[in-house]
Amino acid sequence: MLSSGALRAHLLAAKLAGVVATPREESLRSYRLFGEGDPRVLLGLEPQGVWGEGELVELMAARCGVSPDPGYRRGPDAIDPERTLAALDAFAQKLGEAAGRGLPVLFGTGHPHRLVGFYAELADALSAAGCEVLTPAQGHRVDITTRFGVRTYNLDYVRGVALVREPGARGPGSETGVHSHSPLPIRVVLEAAATGGGPLPGLVVGDHGWVCGAGQLGFEAIGLADVDDPALFVGEVEGRVSVAVPLDDAVRSDYYRPLTRYVLNRACLSR
Structure with a gap:
């Protein structure tokens, strides 16, 4: 059993919390773009309130622990590990x-290289507990507008976790995929589930557009978010995302394993 104290130490040592790799200037750029309604940063969320840079700095200080000083423009930023632990407890409660x-x-991720393993272990535990882990729209095409133009991807599932990958890019047992912020994959998945007569999810677990896109459509959604992803935290405070866990979402994949153990134990799903 992993204690809160032990996980807190791991969060700091692995730089999942504490001083993180995402610089302040990158986060401020995301906050400005969010306030301008840029879909690359909204992640499928349609904000109800007015969220300019100042309001987002205040929100992210409260939810993540970044510096609340609007005059702090460059340099490292930080996530309060106590806020991460509290959010992981709430995340675990929803899974339980x-x-x-x-x-x-x-389950769906826009960070397949880093987070497939984390979500897959949760999917295995929920499946063992009697939940159906949904995999609709396998192989469906998704056209996503990027800064390089419209790119065509295919929906795929790895160990029960949805992701998108370039056509023909998959190797045997591959867990790689495309880094994506888009809400279009979750919309394709939900449409396929609805038109196919299969069950719709009672809970969506993931990050980026998977969470915000599902929450915007009225599905309960929980997920992980870095300090430059304000959409999940806006969604949380506005009531469309149930839990947003603040942490660095791009460290080594094995650094998330202790979080898996902690969450499964808190959810009473350890095997």
Whole structure:
């Protein structure tokens, strides 16, 4: 069993919290773009309130622990590990509730290189607890507008976790995919589930557009978010994202394993 104190030490040592790799200037750029309504930063969320840079700095200080000083423009920023731990506890509670109710669950990630393993272990545990882990729209095409133009990707599932990859890019047992912020994949998945007559998710677990896109459509959604992803935290405070966990979402994949153990234990899903 991993204690809160031990996980807190790991968060700091692995730089999942504490001083993180995302610089302040990158976060401020995301806050400005969010306030301008840039879809690359909205991640499928349609904000109800007015969120300029100042309001987002205040929000992210409260939710993540970044510097609340609007005059701090360059340099490292930080995540308060106590806020990460509290959010992980809430995240675990939602997983435990889903298991207790036998809800269908959908997992999806825009960070497949880093986070497939984290979500896959959760998917395995929920499946063992009697939840159906949904995999609709396997192989469906998704056209996503990027800064390089419209790119065509295919939906795929690795160990029950949805992701997008370039056509023909998959190797045997590959867990790689495309880094994506887009909400279009979750929309394609939900449309396929609805038109196919299959169950719709009672809980969506993931990051980026998977969480915000699902929450915007009224599905309960929980996920992980870095300090330059304000959409999940706006969604949380506005009531469309149930839990947003602040942490660095791009460290080595094995650094997330202790989080998996902690969450499964807190959710009473350890095997």
